[in-house]
Amino acid sequence: MLINKNTVIKGKNVVLVPYREHHVPKYHQWMQSEELQKLTASEPLSLDAEYEMQRSWLRDENKCTFIVLSKEKYEATKDEVEAMIGDTNLFFANSEDRICAEAEIMIAEEWARRKKCGWEAMLLMFMYAINYLYVKQFVVKISYDNIASFNMFLKMGFVESSRSEVFREITFSKIVEDLWKKWLFTNLGNYEVFD
Template identity: 60%
Template structure:
């Protein structure tokens, strides 16, 4: 999505940056993992297909993607990449978006980085994309993500045994926005890399 092309969102422990070409090789390496393919309901792609996907995510008006960087002393973005978070606008008329989160680096799991990144992305979607309803489609096997989204106030909308997937939903309210902002302080800056 072009709206986030030059934007970074900084939280206390993670920074969200636009998904760019230089991120693709590491992202591609992550997606060779059968575990991540299963948890994200993804099919393996060639490196060339991954570059094409990155380009479409950057240009399509219905997708907003950020790479999640762990804040550290390193200035090398590739070294600090730990995952990604996405919003797919599924209904422009009713301002509905589907949110996704992936913490790919095993060493970054269990540190609440996913929690922080999702909150940053939810707030970004509300303030800059004008989303009013969020959905999260999660593999029934991904209990950690299901629990996290329920803690964020999402409720079960539907369950598909065929696709082995749970759809959770959250309607945006003023109280919820205030709660999200209290959960995670953030700043939004220009991104030049």
């Protein structure tokens, strides 16, 4: 999405940066993992196809993507690729109003899992989407096997809205309301957005 092509969002432990060409080789390496393919319902792409995907996502007004960095590693190395731990995305069915967004989070680096990096990255993405893209509802689709994501979104206040036995996934949703926005800010703490 062109609107976030220069946006950097800094939280306490993670930094969100736009998905750029120099991130592609590491992202491509991650997506060769059968575990990540299964958890994200993704198919492996060739490296050339991954570069094309990155370029198309940058231009697509229905997709907002950030690479998640370990803030500690990034501040120590000043190297985004070295600090990459995952990504977070929003998908819009309607680019005209962007009222509802499907959200995704992936923490690819095993050493960064179970450290609340995905939690913080998702809260940062929600705050960005609410305050800059004016999203009013979020939807997440989680595979039956992804217990960690299932539990995380329940703790964030999402409620189950449907199940698909065919795709073996559960859809959860959350309406943005003032009480939830306060909860987000309380659980996130201070963060900064740079354009």
